[in-house]
Each structure stands twice: as structure tokens, then as C-alpha cells.
Amino acid sequence: MDVGGTGPGIVAIDGGGLHPALDKFRLIIMMMTLSYLCALLGVMYTWPSSTLVLFSSANTTLDRPMTETEVALLGSLSSISALISTPFSGYLLDTLGRKYSCMLFALSQVLAWVVVSISYNVVAILTAIFISGFSGCMMLVVPIYVSEICQESIRGTMTSGVMVFYGFGMLASYLMGGYLSYEAMIYSCLSMSVLGVLLLVLLKESPLHLMRKGLEKDAAKVIAYYRSVKVTSKTVEEEIQMLRRAMNPELDDLTPEVEKLKPEFKEKQKMSAWKFFKKSRSSRRALVVALVLYTAAIFQGLMVVQVYAEPLFAEAVPTMSPTICSVISAILTVVSGFIAAFLMEWAGRRNLMIYASLGACVSCIVLGTQIHLHWGPHWITALFMYLFVIMYTCGAGTVPFVLVAEIFLPEIRSVASMIAVEWCLICSFVVLFVFNPLVTAVGLGPVFYFFASVCLLSSIFSFFFVPETKGLTVDVIQNLFASPRKC
Numbered sequence: 001m002d003v004g005g006t007g008p009g010i011v012a013i014d015g016g017g018l019h020p021a022l023d024k025f026r027l028i029i030m031m032m033t034l035s036y037l038c039a040l041l042g043v044m045y046t047w048p049s050s051t052l053v054l055f056s057s058a059n060t061t062l063d064r065p066m067t068e069t070e071v072a073l074l075g076s077l078s079s080i081s082a083l084i085s086t087p088f089s090g091y092l093l094d095t096l097g098r099k100y101s102c103m104l105f106a107l108s109q110v111l112a113w114v115v116v117s118i119s120y121n122v123v124a125i126l127t128a129i130f131i132s133g134f135s136g137c138m139m140l141v142v143p144i145y146v147s148e149i150c151q152e153s154i155r156g157t158m159t160s161g162v163m164v165f166y167g168f169g170m171l172a173s174y175l176m177g178g179y180l181s182y183e184a185m186i187y188s189c190l191s192m193s194v195l196g197v198l199l200l201v202l203l204k205e206s207p208l209h210l211m212r213k214g215l216e217k218d219a220a221k222v223i224a225y226y227r228s229v230k231v232t233s234k235t236v237e238e239e240i241q242m243l244r245r246a247m248n249p250e251l252d253d254l255t256p257e258v259e260k261l262k263p264e265f266k267e268k269q270k271m272s273a274w275k276f277f278k279k280s281r282s283s284r285r286a287l288v289v290a291l292v293l294y295t296a297a298i299f300q301g302l303m304v305v306q307v308y309a310e311p312l313f314a315e316a317v318p319t320m321s322p323t324i325c326s327v328i329s330a331i332l333t334v335v336s337g338f339i340a341a342f343l344m345e346w347a348g349r350r351n352l353m354i355y356a357s358l359g360a361c362v363s364c365i366v367l368g369t370q371i372h373l374h375w376g377p378h379w380i381t382a383l384f385m386y387l388f389v390i391m392y393t394c395g396a397g398t399v400p401f402v403l404v405a406e407i408f409l410p411e412i413r414s415v416a417s418m419i420a421v422e423w424c425l426i427c428s429f430v431v432l433f434v435f436n437p438l439v440t441a442v443g444l445g446p447v448f449y450f451f452a453s454v455c456l457l458s459s460i461f462s463f464f465f466v467p468e469t470k471g472l473t474v475d476v477i478q479n480l481f482a483s484p485r486k487c
Contacts, residue, residue: 024154026225026226026228027149027150027154027158027226028158030146030149030203030226031146031150031158031161032161032165033199033200033202033203034102034142034145034146034162034203035142035146035161035162035164035165036165036195036196036199037102037105037106037135037138037142037196037200038138038139038142038162038163038165038166038169039165039166039168039169039172040106040109040135040169040192040193040196041135041136041138041139041166041169042165042166042167042168042169042170042171042172042173043169043170043172043173043176043189043192044078044109044112044132044135044169044173044189045078045169045170046169046170046173046174046177047173047177047185047189048074048075048129049075049173049174049177049326050173050174050176050177050178050185051074051177051182052071052074052075054182055070055071055074055122055125056068056071061120061182062120062121062122062125063120063121063122064122066122070122070126073126073129074125074126074129076429077126077129077130077133078129078130078132078133078136079133079136079425079428079429080130080133081130081131081132081133081134081136082133082134082135082136082137082425083422083425083426083429084134085105085133085134085135085136085137086136086137086140086418086421086422086425087418087422089101089105089137089140089141089414089418089421090414090415090417090418090419091414092104093141093144093209093414093418094209094212094414097205097206097209097213098141098144098145098148098205098206098209099145099200099203099204099205099206101141102138102141102142102145102200102203103197103200103201105134105135105137105138105141106135106138106193106196106197106200107197108131108132108134108135109132109135109193109196110190110193110194110197111128111131112128112129112131112132112193113128113132113186113189113190113193114190115127115128115131116128116186116189116190117186117187117190136425137418137421139162139166139401139421140417140418140420140421142162143159143162143401143402143404143405143417144405144413144414144417145206146158146159146161146162146405147159147402147405147406148206148207148208148209149206149207149226153345153471154345155402155406156341156344156345156349156402156406156469156470157341157342157344157345159344159401159402159405159406160337160340160341160344160398160401160402161337161341162401163337163340163393163397163398163401164334164337164338164340164341165337166337167330167333167334167336167337167393168334170330170333171327171330171331171333171334174323174326174327174330175327176188176189178323178327204222204225205218205222206222207219207220207222207223207239207243208243208410210222211240211243211244212410216240217231219240219243220236220240223235223236223239223240224236227239242473243410245475276409276411276412277412280409280412281481281482282478282479282481282482283408283409283412283416283478283481285481285482286407286408286416286477286478286481287408287416287419287420289403289407289465289466289481290400290403290404290407290416290420291419291420291423292461292465293353293396293399293400293403293404293458293461293462293466294400294404294420294421294423294424294427295423295427296357296396296400296454296455296457296458296461297396297397297400297401297424298424298427298428298431299427299431299451299454300357300360300392300396300451300454300455300458301364301392301431301447301448301450301451301454302388302389302392302393302396302397303428303431304431304435305329305385305388305389313325313326313329313385317378317381317382317385318378319378319379320378320382325382325385328386329385329386329389332386332389332390332393333389333393333397335390336389336390336393336394336397337393337397337398339390339393339394340352340393340394340395340397340398340399341398343394344398344399344402344470345470345471348468348470349399349402349403349466349468349469349470350462350463350466350467350468350469351468352394352395352398352399353395353396353399353400353458353459353462353466354459354462354463355395355459356391356392356394356395356396356399357391357395357396357455357456357458357459357462358455358456358459359387359390359391359394359395360388360391360392360395360396360451360452360455361452361453361455361456361459362452363384363385363387363388363391364388364448364449364451364452364455365448365449365452366380366384367381367384367385367388367445367448368445368446368447368448368449368451368452369445370384370445371443371444371445371448372443372444372445372446373445395458396455396458403466403469404416404417404420404421405417406469406474406477407469407474407477407478407481408474409474409475409478410474435447438450467480467481468480
């Protein structure tokens with residue numbers, strides 16, 4: 001949807017607009033500001049990887065060495081709190097709005113790093129990790145916020161920036177952990193999290209949220225700012241009309257809701273998300289597609305490579321330093337994110353998911369046979385491990401997050417996205433929980449055969465069931481999910 005806005009207003013000149021590139025610049029700054037919050041998530045989630053050995057050693061900086069159970073909690077507590085916070089994120093998005101929801105969750109990271117910086121107690125550190133996990137639902141909030149601000153022509157590229165910045169955060173965490181002292185890293189992370197909150201102060205609320213609150217004039221001002229036109233311009237009027245239609249679909253038992261989006265605006269009684277899903281066949285199908293793609297995003301396996309990077313690389317590529325391998329992997333994640341952002345608008349979401357998943361499938365098959373049978377030199381393992389990182393990031397690591405931010409109507413976008421992200425977190429817990437026992441039972445090589453099968457199924461599913469959404473408005477996208485009723 002062609003909406004959005006942040007930042008202080010600038011007066012348009014001569015009844016038209018400002019410099020034609022200025023609105024894109026403002027959108028880029030807005031995207032970078034919001035995606036910076038996801039970079040902080042990347043730092044937070046990978047911070048334990050640089051402190052696990054220190055905290056469990058006799059030379060620990062804490063009041064005592066961590067036990068094995070406490071070390072395990074250090075890596076998993078943030079996921080548990082994310083599971084708790086995500087169900088509430090949909091409600092907060094609709095009540096507080098996109099901007100203040102982001103600020104609230106960003107403050108949890110500030111609080112966590114404050115606790116870590118002033119305490120050396122094991123329980124306090126674990127409590128801080130748990131608190132920081134409440135910001136995990138940023139992966140839900142930020143893509144929705146960005147997608148509601150950008151035009152359809154650049155929506156995919158802007159939304160995919162979330163994953164690019166997450167990769168930047170991982171890379172920053174690996175580098176700080178390798179080259180900074182413990183105290184220097186903690187204060188750096190604290191400063192970065194405070195900066196994230198301060199930057200959010202400059203943003204304005206999503207026009208969609210303002211419209212839902214009845215603040216149409218405020219929404220028009222935000223749209224005008226980002227389109228570099230006057231509030232009374234035709235561009236603003238058209239986008240306001242678009243918001244009105246998307247917010248008020250007529251639903252009945254005979255046809256999908258999208259087919260009855262009227263050009264005229266009519267005030268209707270608000271429908272609960274559950275009733276909306278019950279009434280809307282296309283929304284139900286969109287949710288199923290979102291859940292399947294999120295399942296693919298987790299069970300294709302790159303999360304395992306990231307969380308268990310050092311021991312995994314130590315076993316798979318014993319001739320290289322695990323730390324260097326991890327840093328290279330993070331760099332490739334960032335570079336691949338930029339490639340995905342470009343391909344998102346050039347090749348489209350559907351094609352990217354299909355062919356990148358096929359590439360990931362081939363990489364996993366080669367990795368599995370190489371680790372299992374040792375048929376080639378170790379550099380082959382490293383090469384295809386990195387190729388897997390690239391293929392995954394361009395496909396399942398980016399496409400599902402973009403699609404979920406753009407396929408749902410405003411009435412249910414927050415709730416549907418919350419359900420999808422909550423399912424993603426559950427899948428993450430499952431795959432991380434079973435990985436070590438599975439490797440012990442069957443070996444590392446055969447585990448990659450499982451990942452390969454998931455990649456292949458993801459590609460097949462995308463070919464048959466995922467519509468192309470590039471450059472389309474939400475009502476047209478919903479029409480793609482709708483089909484004639486057969487019963």
C-alpha cells in the first residue's frame with residue numbers, strides 16, 4: 001500500500017513537489033532507522049556465542065562460572081521471552097501503533113544491556129538475556145511498519161532490508177566479540193541500543209494506523225511528506241482513497257472480500273479478526289501460505305548453521321579456523337541480503353523462492369554427501385556451506401518476511417503476522433532442540449539430507465501455491481489468493 005511517513009515535515013514548494021529523488025531518500029532513511037533495530041537483534045542473539053566459553057571458564061568475569069544448564073539458558077532464554085511477547089505484539093500494534101510499539105520493544109534491549117553492564121551475577125545476566133528477548137518480535141513489527149510506508153514499486157526491496165541489517169548485527173557481534181574486551185563490548189551494545197530508541201523519536205506513525213484511529217488529516221500529512229507533495233495534491237487523495245477501500249472490504253458468503261472492495265467509502269461495523277478469517281477465504285489461504293513459508297524458512301536449516309556455527313564449522317571444515325568461518329558466513333549473509341533486495345523487485349518473490357530453494361537443496365545434498373562420505377577435499381565443504389548461506393538468504397531467509405508484510409488486509413494484518421511469527425519461533429525452538437540429539441543419532445551428514453528435502457518441498461510448494469506479489473496493492477494480492485468456490 002502506498003503509504004507511510006516519518007520525520008519532521010518539510011514544506012513543499014510551488015504546489016508540486018520537492019526534488020523527485022527526495023522522497024526516496026526519506027524512505028531509505030526511514031527503512032534504515034527501523035532496520036537498525038533488527039541489527040540490534042542480530043547483536044543480541046549472537047552475543048552468547050562470544051561469551052559462552054568465558055562465562056563457563058575458571059577465568060570468568062562473573063561471580064562464578066556458569067553451569068552447563070546455565071550456559072544452555074544463556075542461548076535459549078531470549079527465544080522463550082520472544083515466544084511470550086509475540087502474541088501481545090499484534091494487540092500493541094493496533095493500540096499503541098507501529099512507532100510506539102517499536103519504542104517499547106527497543107527499550108527492553110536498553111534495560112537488558114544496563115543490567116549486564118552493572119552486574120556480574122550469573123542470575124542477573126540470565127535475567128537480562130530473558131528481558132532482551134522481548135524485543136524479538138521486532139521481526140514482526142518492523143516489516144509491517146516499513147511495508148505500510150513504501151510504494152508497491154519498492155516495497156519488497158525496503159522490507160528485505162530487515163534481514164540485511166540483521167546480518168549486519170550478527171557480523172558486528174562476531175567482530176566485537178573477537179576484538180573488544182568484555183566491558184568494551186557491553187558498553188558498545190548499550191550505546192547502540194540507546195541510539196536505536198533515540199532514532200525512533202524522529203519517526204512518525206504509519207498512515208494506516210492513523211486512519212484506523214480516525215486521524216485522516218494526520219495520515220494525509222504523513223503521506224504528503226513522504227511523497228514530497230502538498231496535502232491537497234491528487235497523490236495524497238488517491239492514497240487516502242486506497243486506504244479507505246482496503247480498510248472496509250465488504251464480506252458475505254458468496255464471494256471473496258477482495259472482489260467487493262468498492263471505490264466508495266462506507267462506514268461499517270468493525271469485525272473481529274476471527275470473524276474476518278471465517279468470512280474471508282483468501283485471507284485463510286494467505287495465512288496458510290505464510291505458515292508454510294515460515295516453516296520452510298526454519299527447517300531449511302540455516303538457523304542451525306548460525307547458532308552452532310563454531311562447532312559445526314570445526315567438524316565440517318577442520319582445516320579452517322571456526323571463528324574465521326563464522327565471520328565469513330556473517331559477511332555472506334549481509335551481501336546476500338543486498339542481492340535479495342535487488343532480486344526481490346527484479347525477479348519477483350515467487351521466482352526467488354523457487355530457484356533459491358532449489359539452489360539450497362543442491363548445496364545441502366553436496367554438503368551431506370561430503371560430510372557423510374568424505375569424497376572430496378575440505379574446501380568443497382566450505383564452498384558449498386557458503387553457497388548454502390547465499391541461496392538460503394536470497395530465498396527462504398528473506399522472501400517469507402517480505403510476503404507476510406504485504407499479503408494481509410489491514411483488518412487482520414497485525415493478528416495474522418503475529419500468528420505467523422509465533423509459529424516461526426515455535427519452529428525455531430523445535431529445530432534447535434532436536435538438532436544435537438539428531439546429529440548424535442544419525443550424524444551431521446544425514447541431517448543435511450533432511451534440510452535438502454525441506455528445500456525441495458519449499459520450491460515445489462512455492463511453484464504451485466505462492467502467487468507473485470511484486471508491485472501489487474493488497475486488494476489485488478488478496479484477489480490472487482481467492483478462487484471460485486467449489487462447495
